[in-house]
Amino acid sequence: MKYLVTGHQVIPGAGHSDQVNYLRAAKAWVKRHQDDGLLEAAFSFSDGGGMFIMNASSHADLMRLMLTFPLAPMTQWQVKPLMDFEESSDIIIETLKPFS
Secondary structure: OEEEEEEEEOOOOOOHHHHHHHHHHHHHHHHHHHHOOOEEEEEEOOOOOEEEEEEOOOHHHHHHHHOOOOOHHHEEEEEEEEOOHHHHHHHHHHHHHHHO
16 A cells, blocks of 8 residues: 655754754654655655655554654654546546446
């Protein structure tokens, strides 16, 4: 299953050096999970926060993965499951056939 995960930090690090350390750890986490295929994409928003496209076999596995993100305790998340556009379009078309 694919998920769009957006988030922004709601609790700042204690100081600049703490924030730098968290970001270094976050960069390593992103690289590790891009390499293992659990993270397809990672982008930052220019006004703060960012987004991931993540792969997980279940909602519970996604939660477990998100909780390993170094900034997780300080982040407010929003998660949306993703579906292939072709597949979702075909489902809608099939559903609407009787009405068209």
